[in-house]
């Protein structure tokens with residue numbers, strides 16, 4: 219039986235081979251991708267790096283460097299986001315602060331944010347999880363009002379827009395990721411976009427980074443061939459129980475290379491980028507079908523989109539309101555060959571490495587805990603069959619219908 223992977227980008231082996239092959243020969247794909255992303259984000263500078271985490275760490279280091287106040291060493295992050303975010307903050311020598319989210323929208327809880335003491339804050343970070351834009355205009359305005367930087371984390375949102383503006387392009391700097399489960403992928407990779415006043419310092423930091431390691435590039439290229447092969451439902455069904463592709467893994471991991479992106483991988487990323495709109499159209503159409511099929515199901519709630527949001531759905535999130543029944547829903551979907559996940563297993567306040575870094579008052583994030591306890595993500599990628607939504611809805615209502 220086939221198995222639909224929880225996330226991923228549908229890529230042909232030919233595209234991988236041609237992309238990497240072109241990348242080994244001298245081309246300007248690296249520079250072209252930087253130019254395209256800068257234009258998209260309406261920022262003067264884009265620089266490609268080894269990962270989204272590496273992007274976040276270097277952006278924060280540049281922010282701290284140009285900040286006139288050495289005492290500002292705190293970075294506000296949403297109470298529910300990727301564990302890499304607090305890891306990247308710690309790696310930059312800074313302190314994460316947790317602010318609760320609104321479980322309806324997944325964006326910051328405006329009331330919790332309004333109560334926050336900004337006196338030692340350097341920057342505030344968005345999340346835009348699953349390709350769904352946060353209240354980015356509000357975060358941008360709040361950052362400006364409080365004299366702090368804003369970092370627009372678009373690791374899962376390349377192509378998403380809010381009122382016509384690209385996610386990743388809000389605030390002072392943004393980042394994109396080309397990791398395995400992101401909008402486009404080369405197994406690892408990331409991009410920084412930055413505007414004034416940060417761009418000059420950002421460029422200095424990037425110039426000081428090591429070049430991509432050849433051994434690492436070869437290893438990632440080999441993994442890319444495996445990924446493109448195994449993501450197909452017929453083969454993923456055979457291998458998905460092996461931890462091989464690491465699509466489901468979530469760990470707090472502070473060790474990662476901070477280097478520039480490889481030219482070969484950039485060439486493959488640039489090829490995928492050229493069809494980003496088509497990739498996102500498939501994901502958005504699949505998400506629309508899931509929403510239609512599941513929104514009538516008792517015991518399930520959908521994420522609420524903000525006005526003006528154009529999401530790209532790297533995955534489709536839904537919430538099993540009675541959290542005790544979530545595990546059985548995910549297991550039933552898994553038995554039906556549908557790669558459902560419980561996303562990040564914990565609110566950041568409940569990740570021991572993070573809890574150890576934040577003041578006690580930050581641990582009270584009920585909205586983030588609710589999301590962690592009720593969320594289920596469903597796949598949206600190009601290998602989803604046309605009847606996925608109907609099948610998923612049948613499985614979910616069988617589990618919750620009584």
Ligand SMILES: *Cc1c(COP(=O)(O)O)cnc(C)c1O
Pocket residue numbers: 269270271272299300302303345347371373374395396397406407408
């Ligand atoms: C994946 C992710 C990152 C980190 O990107 P990597 O390329 O995996 O290092 C940062 N923030 C969010 C929200 C992510 O999903």
